[in-house]
Amino acid sequence: xxxxxxxxxxxxxxxxxxxxxxxxxxxxxxxxxxxxxxxxxxxxxxxxxxxxxxxxxxxxxxxxxxxxxxxxxxxxxxxxxxxxxxxxxxxxxxxxxxxxxxxxxxxxx
Amino acid sequence: xxxxxxxxxxxxxxxxxxxxxxxxxxxxxxxxxxxxxxxxxxxxxxxxxxxxxxxxxxxxxxxxxxxxxxxxxxxxxxxxxxxxxxxxxxxxxxxxxxxxxxxxxxxxxxxxxxxxxxxxxxxxxxxxxxxxxxxxxxxxxxxxxxxxxxxxxxxxxxxxxxxxxxxxxxxxxxxxxxxxxxxxxxxxxxxxxx
Numbered sequence: 001x002x003x004x005x006x007x008x009x010x011x012x013x014x015x016x017x018x019x020x021x022x023x024x025x026x027x028x029x030x031x032x033x034x035x036x037x038x039x040x041x042x043x044x045x046x047x048x049x050x051x052x053x054x055x056x057x058x059x060x061x062x063x064x065x066x067x068x069x070x071x072x073x074x075x076x077x078x079x080x081x082x083x084x085x086x087x088x089x090x091x092x093x094x095x096x097x098x099x100x101x102x103x104x105x106x107x108x109x
Numbered sequence: 110x111x112x113x114x115x116x117x118x119x120x121x122x123x124x125x126x127x128x129x130x131x132x133x134x135x136x137x138x139x140x141x142x143x144x145x146x147x148x149x150x151x152x153x154x155x156x157x158x159x160x161x162x163x164x165x166x167x168x169x170x171x172x173x174x175x176x177x178x179x180x181x182x183x184x185x186x187x188x189x190x191x192x193x194x195x196x197x198x199x200x201x202x203x204x205x206x207x208x209x210x211x212x213x214x215x216x217x218x219x220x221x222x223x224x225x226x227x228x229x230x231x232x233x234x235x236x237x238x239x240x241x242x243x244x245x246x247x248x249x250x251x252x253x254x255x256x257x258x259x260x261x262x263x264x265x266x267x268x269x270x271x272x273x274x275x276x277x278x279x280x281x282x283x284x285x286x287x288x289x290x291x292x293x294x295x296x297x298x299x300x301x302x303x
Contacts, residue, residue: 030270030271059139059141060139060141060142071141076208076211077203077204077205077207077208077211078208078211078212079141079202079203079208079212096212096215097212097215097217097218097268098215098216098217098267098268098269098270099215099216099217
């Protein structure tokens with residue numbers, strides 16, 4: 001078997017290629033909110049007050065699928081991920097390190 | 110491996126870590142944003158360290174696989190390095206030791222700790238003197254990387270509940286192992302270099 005490059009550098013290149021491939025996936029768990037078109041959504045910044053009312057320290061807010069997702073720390077220091085409905089801004093489901101710790105009554109998404 | 114080449118290899122291996130640290134220091138990324146890049150890099154390096162053995166069994170020792178085998182120990186140590194970085198990022202994200210300890214009973218968390226501890230053993234004996242002194246036991250202890258890799262994948266699955274990315278990382282190993290298993294059944298293949 002022959003290679004166009006020196007074998008050792010070829011292996012190095014392959015390793016570099018493998019390291020660079022694949023954008024890191026984000027945590028979610030495929031939550032769907034059935035939120036309809038984005039034009040009808042409430043402003044994401046309104047979640048700041050929601051988080052404040054929960055006594056969370058807000059780390060990050062983003063759109064995840066058709067949900068609003070909030071990364072925060074509770075006042076006990078727990079690291080959590082919460083999903084909110086983008087139209088009603090209702091808290092739908094909360095995860096702590098992959099474990100569901102809250103789910104709104106009747107929410108199945 | 111020659112000194113200069115080893116330096117080059119480690120520069121390549123350290124590059125993603127440097128970028129991660131840079132993004133964090135500049136404020137572009139939060140600690141929590143670096144969980145995935147650091148953890149996935151560790152898993153990828155483990156996979157890269159585990160692949161050349163079975164492939165050399167299947168295809169025989171060619172120059173390419175020999176070169177890959179020659180850097181295998183470096184890949185393994187780097188995998189542990191990224192796992193340690195992953196832990197440092199965890200500490201930065203949680204900020205309090207008490208909060209970290211409070212999470213310990215969560216399956217997604219303790220599987221990560223156990224994976225790191227399991228990796229620490231083969232990583233700690235990766236230098237030449239340990240290899241000579243441990244003799245045959247060295248290989249046995251290095252095999253701890255298999256449970257470490259599996260624990261890492263379980264850790265990942267329990268936190269994300271997304272099967273795709275974790276299984277994509279496992280797939281090359283499964284294919285290489287299946288090839289090794291089927292080929293070896295047919296004929297004897299020397300394992301002297303693998």
